[in-house]
Structures are given as structure tokens and as C-alpha cells.
Amino acid sequence: MPIDAKAPYDPANIFARIIRGELPNRTVLETEHSLAFHDINPLAPIHVLVIPKGNYVSWDDFTEKASEAEITDFVRAVGQVARMTGADAQGYRLLSNVGKRGGQEVPHLHVHVFGGQPLGPMLAR
Template identity: 55%
Template sequence: MALAYDDTNIFARILRGEIPCDKVAENDHALAFRDINPQAPVHVLVIPKGAYVSLDDFAANASDAEILSFTRLCAQVCTSEGVHLAGGHDGFRAIANAGPHGVQEVPHYHLHILGGRVMGPMLARKA
């Protein structure tokens, strides 16, 4: 069962200006801001301004302009935060959680960009 978009979610409220955020960058179709509970020295969320629940929803239903703007804003954030690979930087991790099995907490598509330290293994191995 697909997760329904809830326009009262915290990211929708941030986009409407009802809740402040620590903005990193913005363009016509996306917004990037610092996570309020950072898990790394760099922890920025990038969200589309449209009502998309998850990566698969965004990839299937967003316009080409929205997808391009979102992706370019991600690149801009990586550069401005000093985690991009160009120029010898050490890189980053990008995470998008989706649905209950992905432990998605907010039903608005968002990409976590984390960096500034080694992130460790992505998942614990199970025997």
C-alpha cells in the first residue's frame, strides 16, 4: 500500500513558511536545510517543493524540471558543504528512506546528505 502524502507534515509546513529552517540553498523546485538532529558534521536535507512521498514517487511523477533542479541542488549542497569529490574532498553519503521498511519518518521525499567523517558500513550484516 502506498504511503499517502500528508500536507501537514513538517516539511510541507517548512515549505509554507510555518516552521523555520536553517536554509543551506534553494532553487525554484527544491530546498536544502540542515537537519535538526545531525548524525554527522554535515547533515543536510534536500526536499522537492512538490508533494512527493518518496524517491519512487518523485522519480515517477515529478516533471523533468523538478528532477533536474532537485539533482542540481544536491550537487550545489555537496560543493558548498565541502563534501564533493572534486578537488580531493573525501565524499559523502546520500540516503533516502522510503516507507515503513525504510523507516521513513516524514511522508515527504527527502534526501539526507551526510559527510565530514567516515560514515561506517551502510547496514549491519545479519547472519
């Protein structure tokens, strides 16, 4: 169910629980400010989620409140994941859903890294 990206951060969300170690994940990369792990329901051969460790609901929230160090670390982590998984070899897609109309389902900023196959059109009609 899509969420309101302007709502306050919910520390009980699934990604917050993963960061705290309450739920398992298949980690691809962990840095000081970011965590990347395989999606539990992959939509492509390569499907990794990259999340900041801070309490940010969306891109808007993150770019307004995160430190320069957090922003730099997160953006670099996304690129590093693409290289580590081999997604960069043939091309890949980054996707971050924001808010209800964007289809955001978890109230924690995350970027999907998709690759390993042709990914089709930008938007489904």
C-alpha cells in the same frame, strides 16, 4: 515511526510546513523546485536534508509524477549541496529512506547528505 510510502501525500507533514514558511529552518540552498536545510538532529558534522518543493511522498512518487524540470533541479540541488558544504572534499553519503522497511519517518521525499567524518558501513546489523 516509519510511514507507508504508498499513502497519499499529507500536507501537514513537517517538511510541507517548512516549505510553506510555517516552521523555521537553517537554509543551505533554495531553488525554484528544491529546498536544502540543516538537519535539526545531525548525525554527522555535515547533515543536510534536500527536499523537492512539490508534494511527493517518496522516490517512487517523485519519479512517477514530477516534471523533468523538478527532477533535474532536485538532482542538481543534491550535488550542489555536497559542494557547498565541502562534503565533496573527502567523500559523502546520500541516503533516502523509503517506506516502512526503509525507515522513512517523514512522508515527504528527502535526501540526507552526510559528510565531514568517516561514515562506517552501509547498513547497521
